[in-house]
Amino acid sequence: MPAPAPAPPRGRVGEVFRAFLKLGVSSFGGPAAHLGYFREEFVVRRRWIGEAQYAELVALCQFLPGPASSQAGFALGLLRGGPLGALAAWAAFTLPSAALLVLFAAGALAIDGPLGQGALLGLQAVAVAVVAHAVVGMARTLTPDLRRALIALVSAGLALLLPGSLGQIAAIAAGAAAGALWCRPGPGEQSAEPLAVAVSRRAALVALTLFVLLLIGLPLLVRLTSSAWLGAADAFTRAGALVFGGGHVVLPLLQAEPAIAGSVSHEQLLAGYAAAQAVPGPLFTVAAAYGFEMAPGSAALAAALLALIAVFLPGMLLLIAALPFWNRLRRVPSARAALAGASAAVVGILAAALYSPVITSGITGSATLVIALVCILALRVLRIPAWAVVLGGAALGMIAVLTDIGIGWG
Numbered sequence: 001m002p003a004p005a006p007a008p009p010r011g012r013v014g015e016v017f018r019a020f021l022k023l024g025v026s027s028f029g030g031p032a033a034h035l036g037y038f039r040e041e042f043v044v045r046r047r048w049i050g051e052a053q054y055a056e057l058v059a060l061c062q063f064l065p066g067p068a069s070s071q072a073g074f075a076l077g078l079l080r081g082g083p084l085g086a087l088a089a090w091a092a093f094t095l096p097s098a099a100l101l102v103l104f105a106a107g108a109l110a111i112d113g114p115l116g117q118g119a120l121l122g123l124q125a126v127a128v129a130v131v132a133h134a135v136v137g138m139a140r141t142l143t144p145d146l147r148r149a150l151i152a153l154v155s156a157g158l159a160l161l162l163p164g165s166l167g168q169i170a171a172i173a174a175g176a177a178a179g180a181l182w183c184r185p186g187p188g189e190q191s192a193e194p195l196a197v198a199v200s201r202r203a204a205l206v207a208l209t210l211f212v213l214l215l216i217g218l219p220l221l222v223r224l225t226s227s228a229w230l231g232a233a234d235a236f237t238r239a240g241a242l243v244f245g246g247g248h249v250v251l252p253l254l255q256a257e258p259a260i261a262g263s264v265s266h267e268q269l270l271a272g273y274a275a276a277q278a279v280p281g282p283l284f285t286v287a288a289a290y291g292f293e294m295a296p297g298s299a300a301l302a303a304a305l306l307a308l309i310a311v312f313l314p315g316m317l318l319l320i321a322a323l324p325f326w327n328r329l330r331r332v333p334s335a336r337a338a339l340a341g342a343s344a345a346v347v348g349i350l351a352a353a354l355y356s357p358v359i360t361s362g363i364t365g366s367a368t369l370v371i372a373l374v375c376i377l378a379l380r381v382l383r384i385p386a387w388a389v390v391l392g393g394a395a396l397g398m399i400a401v402l403t404d405i406g407i408g409w410g
Contacts, residue, residue, distance in 0.1 A: 029127025066315015097281030122397020155348025179341015367406030
């Protein structure tokens, strides 16, 4: 059934922080899974936002550089609790995984042994269930007719044929173009409510100016001062500003930065990225581990925090700059039709992500297939909360590894 209409915002920052902290410690599986967790928590359960509004927000975040799921979370916090709510959402969703990755970089945390391997096995299967649940639910609302179903299908094909950010951007652009032609609203058809975000045009222009100043000013300051701290901030800021398509794309950009590659070995880069796959929250938090390894002794924690803020900041500034103009744009009938097509394209993009990388990496044997099916049943039929499904999937994965049942296909 379509999600009910959203409840009015109440501006409670503590509520935003608690909601995102729960997701920050339980949202495993990468960007596509995070968007599924967000939908379950904020569209279906808490009703902070409607289905169509959420799809439009996801489309905007997919189209902008930066970490799409974190940008969506930031916008949801902004919608619910204003600027402080946005900061609370970002901190609560980001800091748990950043802390775990810093512990990993410091050698205080290891992810091994049968229990750890089993938990990871189960959590990968849970991600399959969460994304599948989101795709089915969004498809019912956002592809109600043949035209929009075809847009979603073509978008899924584009996302699969052109892996990475190029396919996602092409899919949204093609969906918007098709929507402008085919999805014009009828005389009595209602469009989604605008996003009630507390961002003025002046704040948007300030954010855009800061974004440009960071990209231009930091390299100049590095040349003038030769500061290692400014060099690190410049490297992580540039990587965060150039990423399209989510956290999986950030690793090669970080590797290409001399300031990072000169201080973090190739083995440390790969180990940190592997650890980021095993913790909840956004993949961009791997920057905290790299920042920690770039600074000696007592300065390591400060360097980790600097790297974490620098890699996220550009994407958040661009989102702030886009939001008020996005609401103005969507009032135009042709723009609303384009947004309907873009929203259908989001369904296709998530469906493509469900196949690759979620299913291809998450279903590795009969055990993970059974765990995924059980978790889908728990989410869709039994209506069990996502956090409880995460715990149950991890427990089933441990049992599978300890009993050596169905681990592989052989």
